[in-house]
Amino acid sequence: MDGLDGFIFSFFNLRVMVEYLPDIAAGFLLTVVLAVLVVISGLAAGLSLAVLRSFGVRPLNWLIIFTVDLFRALPSLVIIMLLFFGLPTAGISMSGFTATWLSLTLVLMSFSEEIFWAGITAVQKGQWEAARSTGLGYLGTLRLVVLPQAIRMTIPPLTNRAISITKGTALGSVVGVSEILGSAQSAMAFSSNPSPLTLGAIAYLILFVPMIGLGRWIEARFAWRR
C-alpha cells in the first residue's frame, strides 16, 4: 500500500463506512434530540432567571448572578464530569445522557440569562412608564411590552450561543452517550479503522452548516433598528 491508498483505507474505507452507517445515523438522531432538549430547556431557564432578576429582590439577584457566573466560568466538560462521576459519591447518580443534558442546559441557561437580562435593561424606561400609565400591571408590561422588544434584540446573540452550546453535545461521548462522536468512537474501536470518524465529521457538518446558515440569516434579518 502506498501513502494515498493507506490514507483512503484508513479514513474513507467504504466497507467500514457502510457497516457502521446505521450506528452513526442513530448517533446523529441522538445528537439532534439532545441539542433540541438543551436549547429548549436552557433558553427557558435563562429567560425565567432574567425575569426573576427583574423583580429586583437583592438576595435573589445575588444568588442568580453567582449561579450564572459559576456556570459561565466552568468548562462544560468539567460540569459533565462532576455530575456524572462526582454526584454518585453523594448518592445521586444519573445517566450520561442526563448529565450531559443537564450540564449543557445549565451553561446555556447562564449565558442566555445574561443576554436576556441585557435585552430587558436595554428597553427604554419610557416603555415601562407608557404601559404602566395605562393601568397595565408589572407582569403584563413585562410580557406584552418589554420582553417582545428585549427578545427581538437578543435573537442574534442567542442564536450564536445556542449553536455553540449544541456543539458541546460531543462532550457526552466522554460519559458514554452514543451521540455522533460517541458512536463513531465505538465503531472505530470495533473496526480498528478510523473511517467512522470521517462519517461522524460529515454528520456534524450536515447538522451544523445549515444551523450556521440559519444563524447568519437570523442575524441579518434582525439587524434592523428603528
Next chain:
Amino acid sequence: MADSIISARAIWKSFGELSVLKGIDLEVAEKELVFVIGPSGSGKSTLLRCLNRLEEPDSGSIRMDGTEILEKKVDINAVRRRIGMVFQSFNLYPHMSALGNVTLALRHVLGLPRDAAEARALAALERVGLADRVSHMPGQLSGGQQQRVAIARAIAMEPRVVLFDEPTSALDPELVGSVLQVMRDLRESGMTMVVVSHEMAFARAAADRVVFMADGEKLEEGPPASIFGNPRHERTQAFIRQIERH
C-alpha cells in the same frame, strides 16, 4: 371645590438631597384645562408624574374623584386606568402597529374582546386624524403622527383626565400644529386636561387656568389673561418675558 377631579395637597418630593416639590397644591376641576408653566427644573414633570404615581410623593394627599390615591392599599392600576398620560417622547410600543398600541390596554387592562377593542381603538385613531394610518408601525410615522397615536392610546381608555408632559417639545415646528389641533378638539369635547408645555399661544387660547411654578413651588395661578397680561410675581414676569422673546 366639589367638582374637583384631582385635588392634590401639600405634595412634597425630593430626589436624595434635592427638594423638587415643596408642598404643592393643585386642583383640577371637571372639564378644565390646566396649564403648568415654569423654568426648566422647576418640578413640572415631577408634579405631573406624582399625579399618577409614576413618581411616589414623599408626603401629601392626592384625591381623585374623592378617593385618596396615595394610600398603600389603593389599587394603583385601577387609578391609572382613569388617568391618561402623554409623554414628550411619545413612548409608543415600537413592535406594534398604531392600532396595536391603542388596543393593548383596552384588551389587557379593560379586558375588552378583540372586536370591541379594535372598534374603540379605530374611533380613537379617527379622532386624532389617523384613520388611514392604523396599520403603520411607529417607525413609519412622523413625530406628529406618533404623538397623535399616543394621544389616541390615552383617550381610548376614556379616562377622567389626561396628563400631557411637553407633548410638542420633541416635534419639528411644522408638526406641532397637528398635535395642538387634536388637543384643542379634545378640550372642546370636554376632556379634562393638565398640560405642561411651553406653547404659550396655545395656553392663551385654550387654557382655563395657568399655574406658574418655580423651584418646586406654585408661585401663582389664574386665568391666562391675568397670568400673561398682568403677572404679579417678578419671576413670572421674567419667565414670560423670556418665553415671549422666542
